[in-house]
Amino acid sequence: MKATVDPDKCCGYGDCVLTAPRLFDLGDDGVAIVLIEDVPEDQRAELDAAAASCPVEAITVHD
Secondary structure, three states: OEEEEOOOOOOOOOHHHHHOOOOEEEOOOOOEEEOOOOOOHHHHHHHHHHHHHOOOOOEEEEO
8 A cells, every 4th residue: 555645735743753653754845755655554554543643634545
């Protein structure tokens, strides 16, 4: 599965980084970036939690 971050929505709060530091980081511009292109199934819960934690709903999970 994959995750994407909408850079137009992301405000750089960093909730995704705090929730899933293996999957997300903040770029130099303060916008979240996905660290793993193909997220392993065993990290699904972490990915879903990160997406749910985003206050502006900038993260989309693609199965």
